[in-house]
Amino acid sequence: MAILSKDEAQTILKKVLGFTTADECEATLNGQIGGNVRSARNTISTAGAVDNVSLAVEARFGKRSGVATCNQFDDATLRRCVQRAEEIAKLAPESPEYVPLLGPQQYLAAPASFAQNTANITPDYRAQQTAASMKLCDTKKLSSAGFLEDSAGFIAKRNNKGLEAYQQVTNLSYSVTVRTPEGTGSGYATADYNDISKFDAARLTQIAADKATGSVAAKAMEPGKYTVILEPAALVANTDASLLGALMNAFDARNADEGRSFLSKKGGGNRKGEKMFDERVTIYSDPSNAEIPDLTFSGDGRPQKKMTWIEKGVVKNLYSSRFWAQKAGIPDIPRPGGWIMEGGTQTTADLIKGTAKGILVTRLWYIRPVDPQTLLFTGLTRDGTFYIENGKIKHPVKNFRFNESPVIMLNNLEAIGKPVRLAGNLVPPLKIRDFTFTSLSDAV
């Protein structure tokens, strides 16, 4: 029963709300089917399947709130779930950050976030895609490790103030690391989709395999400041922290207003309206974008709309909780799902052609905050780092550790390439000058 239709879901939610005696009550249904396959050393290591629907009920008495959940849908269970939420609410302390539940909302027409072919994936499909990847590496005498994960699901919300929301979403993400037999070369490729019609594990594996064989016999270069071309996987990741992800995670209005963010202003307030980045930097979010169709509502029911965060280098908007928006008297904007960095038409290959001296970075890894004041992060290059001279890749180089801030990086912008989808975002490759590498790593 994992993917309920809008009518089926709202029928259950109406029934749930009918059972409550609370001042305010909101119910959310979340369902998902899916599976995953993991491989290493060109053989499958583990695999699993997921199938679940769960209901969360939030009940409120005055400023007290309680949440309970269940995953069975007979009347008795639903009634008990509501009662439990009410009992927990009665025990809870009053929330000083209480805001009433939202009333009816206007959402954008649902974009194509759900694809039936993704929902129809079978264990055999996963095994076959993985087999194609492993076969390619067997033939080339390379060693691959991959992970394929897919899901199809829905989310439905309703409350006793008139809010009603429903949307279906599918997703498949795949990543593969290919290594040479002696472990002297390593490459990586990743992609994600709502609709799997373009997914081809072997094609992605080929990219990773080329990086692996191309990165054998890497030469050591002195750490220091270099012009770099950062491929999209060096800018965002769905498995770890990332430089652009960290930047967007820091756009919270409250932290800025409280003085503990790179967006805090000396003396108080925040830096909205200030130009903090190169004028070619524009970052926005849009749930209707055809390449990254996303949810049109946030977790608390606020509409997700097209929203500009940075425009021509100027900080345009910050997101916040509803409580903080009301308290600070600022626009009430939820945190977005995916986001889009505007770019040009150049591919990574084009950017390489236009580079006299520089370093091509496939991927950055183990990225951790060092100083939140300047948004300084550290991490390392991984799975394919190359020296570029006169528009051509000259040779692979040993991996570096970097210490760099995305704020400084987006001021040292040389060129922006064509955005591609990655981890639910649209991200261009970037050419950056004076990127700070602080030491060498022996890791391959």
Added chain:
Amino acid sequence: MKRRDFVGLTSLAAGALFLPSIPGFGMGNAVDPAQLLEQVDPAIKKRMADAALNAAKSAGASYADVRIGRYLNQGIFTREKQVQNIASTESYGIGVRVIANGTWGFAATNDVSEAGAAKAAQTAVGIAKANSKVQKEQVQLAPQKGFGEVSWKTPIVQNAFEVPIAQKVALLLAANAKALDNGASFVNSALFQVNEQKYFASTDGSYIDQDVHRIYPTFGVTVVDRASGKFRSRQALSSPMGLGYEYLTPKAADKVAGPAGSDVTGYKMSYDILEDAAAAAKQAKAKITAKSVVPGKYDLVLDPHHLGLTIHESVGHPLELDRVLGYEANYAGTSFATLDKWKSGKFQYGSKEVNIVADKLQPGSLGAVGYDDEGVKTKEWDLIKQGILVNYEKIRDQAQMVGQNESDGCCYSQSWQDVQFQRMPNVSLRPGQGKLSVDELVKGVDKGIYIAGNGSFSIDQQRYNFQFGGQVFYAIEKGKITGMLEDVAYQANTQEFWNSCAATCDASDYRFAGFFNDGKGQPAQSSAVSHGSATTRFNGVNVINTARKIG
């Protein structure tokens, strides 16, 4: 590594207001706190387990194990003078793992019944058979005798779930008040409590009932200087522990003073949250005007709370055998500690002072259990002896890959719905044999830095190159602490770093650092692990200055 830890306390608490489960902390359903005290009769669990094992065998499995798990969590979140959220969650279900046609298969269900268990077993066999068509290497399990019906329980004094919520809230708010009274601009605090009620059964003939408890009080204090626009934070020096609520009743004997002049207190088996919150606020304030470090080579004196993370990242992870063999290549990475280095019998991982031991036994540690999640009795074993690499961390399907016939008993799954796999046991640095106090250790340092508390951390995918920050830093000049430093991080190569280990204090200084959310695997799973050590000196380590300017 702890991927989930970059989710700071602030966002953790804010998210919890809207979600029935707390990100990074269990995945259960919200329940009335009273339900956290209930237990399920092992006889009922045995019937369901047998249903799964029989169904798996009938469907063609050559081996099967079943884990019936009830995972209970409670998180209390506060900031300044207010409670942000109290979440009590329960997750109850069955996970069945099988070998069919020499291939693993796994399926899980929240239908906790004999029929549900049997159906999950059949699904798992179906998945194993589908994958066996493209499988090349057959799974080989190290032999394991059945233990019959046995049980184990974390030796706690007081179950944290039995303590009234009001009492726990009052303690956190009192800690916040201490921080605010001592100059904090902001303070977030939280108390996490975990109870894993795990029942394991396998076709080897084991029926193992375990009741595992963990607790983690923590906070983060921030001081903002509006005039300069500067802000600095200091996190708690508590550790998550395999203890009950008794961890929060401070005992004088559990307090360990840092070197004279440092204003640092470390904690062993109990923690004084009020004292630490006051110290944190004072230290965060002092960090705003502390001297920015001059980069260069320093002798580092590292306190156990800090050193635990360095051990975790540069010894615990590289010696996980699945990483060494390439099974984690696509996510966490591989390891520099390759089999040829181990086989040589003379790979000098560290200096003679470095004796590192793995275990799942130490009382109060997060790793302590009676049996692991594939029914192996837990033990202690050496990883590094007098600097030489002597062994890895491994489980049943890995032992034969290195010519051994016994699992180390460090298999773990974060819940019933995730498949169990090799996880890091406790990995600890043995204290020095001769008597050596922290003050005596510092006395011999001419130009150095004393670092307490773990902070920023990053290491490459083969565990060669790392960079660590900390919570508080103190200059050591001519054997004495001379004042606080800021903007400190050190970069090193794992082997060079451990070979620069000059001395470690004696057992009186030994204590745990722990981590609640060590991430590994795809889909990613979280596990909890402790690292024991005493304050230790490393010579001539490269220190960088991390201060930058943004426009």
